[in-house]
Amino acid sequence: MITRTASARYEGFGKEGKGHVSTQSGVLADQPYGFHTRFENEPGTNPEELIAAAHAACFTMALSFALAREGLTVGTLETSARVTLDKEGDGFKVSHSDLSLVATVPGIDAERFAAVAADAKANCPISKLLNAEISLEHQLRS
Numbered sequence: 654m655i656t657r658t659a660s661a662r663y664e665g666f667g668k669e670g671k672g673h674v675s676t677q678s679g680v681l682a683d684q685p686y687g688f689h690t691r692f693e694n695e696p697g698t699n700p701e702e703l704i705a706a707a708h709a710a711c712f713t714m715a716l717s718f719a720l721a722r723e724g725l726t727v728g729t730l731e732t733s734a735r736v737t738l739d740k741e742g743d744g745f746k747v748s749h750s751d752l753s754l755v756a757t758v759p760g761i762d763a764e765r766f767a768a769v770a771a772d773a774k775a776n777c778p779i780s781k782l783l784n785a786e787i788s789l790e791h792q793l794r795s
Contacts, residue, residue, distance in 0.1 A: 657677055657678075658677040659674065659681070660674070660675050661673070661674045661675075661686075667688070668688040670688070671685065671687050672685070672687045673685055673686070674686055674703075681698070684697065685697035685698070686698050686700070701736040701737075701738050702736075704734075704736050704747065704750070704779075705733075705734040705735065705736040705750065706734070708734045708736070708777075708779045709733060709734035711777040711778055711780070712732055712734075712752055712754075712773055712774055712777045712779070712780065713730050713731075713732040714777070715776065715777035716730055716732075716754075716769065716770055716773035717730060719769045719772060720761070720769060723761065723765070723769060725758060725759075725760055725761060727758075729757045729758075730754065730755075730756050730758075731754070731755045731756070732753065732754045732755075733752075733753045734751065734752050735749075735750070736749070736750050736785075737749040737750075737751070747783065747784075747785050748785055748786065749785055749786045749787070750780075750783055750785055750786075750787050750788075751788045751790070752787065752788065752789045752790070753789075753790050754770065754789065754790070754791040754792065755791075755792045755794070756770075756791060756793050756794065757793075757794040757795070758794075758795070759795050761793075766793050767791065767793075770789060770791050771789065774787060774789045775787075
């Protein structure tokens, strides 16, 4: 069992509040976030951006291991994720995480690759965590 940690601190409230987020590894250390970084694109991060990074990384690693189980050893996977935050009632909901993959994987046919990629999308731990629609668009290069 593996446990990872992160923390957030928020000073002030509402639109004028300011937050900072940190991760156990130190990759994020007191990175600013708040209303303005989330809804107005000011410098800093936001939860949806962090979820997108986590989902892209998790899916790509899951696919890499799945392709290794297929006996493949050479290739490149490049994934981007687009997480959508929608208004829901008085609040908000992450409604979609759209993965876009460009893969260079010699030695696998398109049909088998699509099946392996779909399984990785469905079964990576972050996909299982999200209560959102998840799509996958992929492009296979040989």
